[in-house]
């Protein structure tokens with residue numbers, strides 16, 4: 507029996523727990539310092555056992571996953587080093603930054619144990635065990651950042667364990683990870699929050715801002731709803747990288763200021779062309795089930811039964827709808843439905859079919 511101990515059973519830890527819970531040969535123990543959370547984990551059936559006792563959680567554990575906020579990771583490694591762990595035990599984490607924890611763990615690690623930093627490149631703006639899903643990591647990249655000197659056999663052992671997540675495991679240097687993830691994840695979260703707050707302040711004097719905010723604003727700002735304390739820790743931890751990225755971001759924005767000041771239409775179009783070309787080369791959407799949806803938007807008249815008509819049209823054509831969301835439904839504007847499909851082909855077929863009767867946007 508392989509024992510997995512998970513500290514911090516929220517969105518990421520809970521999703522990991524669900525990848526192993528109920529599988530033969532695995533037993534999953536969740537830890538929380540809070541007795542109410544322990545009770546909740548058991549009630550939700552996310553883990554086999556749950557406890558507030560750290561020593562009991564790690565007793566005989568083959569793998570220990572630290573899924574607490576970035577600001578608590580180092581303290582947890584140090585607490586673990588004071589407990590008797592199983593010889594050969596692998597400790598890993600899921601923190602969104604990797605340099606500081608990889609270096610600190612290497613400095614505190616005791617003989618006979620291994621630390622291998624980890625970061626699943628999947629998640630959501632939601633948080634807590636309620637948002638956990640066993641499918642979260644499917645097809646996502648999962649980065650491992652073993653410190654120099656970590657035996658490859660141990661990295662392979664962890665990679666083998668993680669195959670149950672159905673993620674694609676890649677090894678990256680911890681500092682390189684923080685540079686790259688700073689640009690493709692941390693900076694976008696800052697931009698989303700800053701943009702929402704800019705519009706929020708205009709909205710204070712004119713609520714029409716909020717009312718007119720449609721697909722574009724929603725698409726670029728989803729991640730602004732992410733959990734504040736998780737992101738506080740990530741941004742403070744990746745300080746040096748982010749300061750450089752924000753400087754580069756200022757340069758990008760200054761370029762637009764100049765282009766607009768000079769009414770340089772061709773220059774503006776060129777920026778869109780370059781960006782579109784790069785974006786079209788991004789790998790196929792690899793994220794897990796929480797986000798791997800292909801959306802189309804349909805303008806619909808505001809009358810009863812409209813959702814039924816649309817779902818019937820799709821059903822009759824055997825197009826599987828994964829999700830439907832009413833984005834706008836007020837008397838003074840047409841409604842907008844967001845329809846989500848599992849793959850591009852179904853989204854394209856739905857666009858073609860519904861486009862005969864409604865205005866469809868992709």
Ligand SMILES: NC(=O)c1ccc[n+]([C@@H]2O[C@H](COP(=O)([O-])OP(=O)(O)OC[C@H]3O[C@@H](n4cnc5c(N)ncnc54)[C@H](O)[C@@H]3O)[C@@H](O)[C@H]2O)c1
Nearest residue numbers: 514515516517518573574575576601602628629630633634
């Ligand atoms: N949210 C994402 O998209 C995402 C993606 C990849 C990695 N991560 C990383 O995963 C980790 C967890 O994030 P999450 O999104 O699952 O957040 P979450 O809020 O859903 O889960 C965090 C868990 O840690 C517990 N916790 C909080 N403070 C604690 C403390 N001081 N001691 C013990 N437990 C504590 C919470 O009760 C909760 O169970 C973070 O390090 C984050 O950087 C997040």
Ligand SMILES: O=C(O)C(=O)C[C@]1(C(=O)O)C=C[C@@H](O)C=C1
Nearest residue numbers: 602626627628629630631691729
């Ligand atoms: O999809 C989202 O909502 C996420 O924020 C996921 C996301 C990302 O920025 O891509 C966020 C933090 C992580 O550490 C990894 C993934």
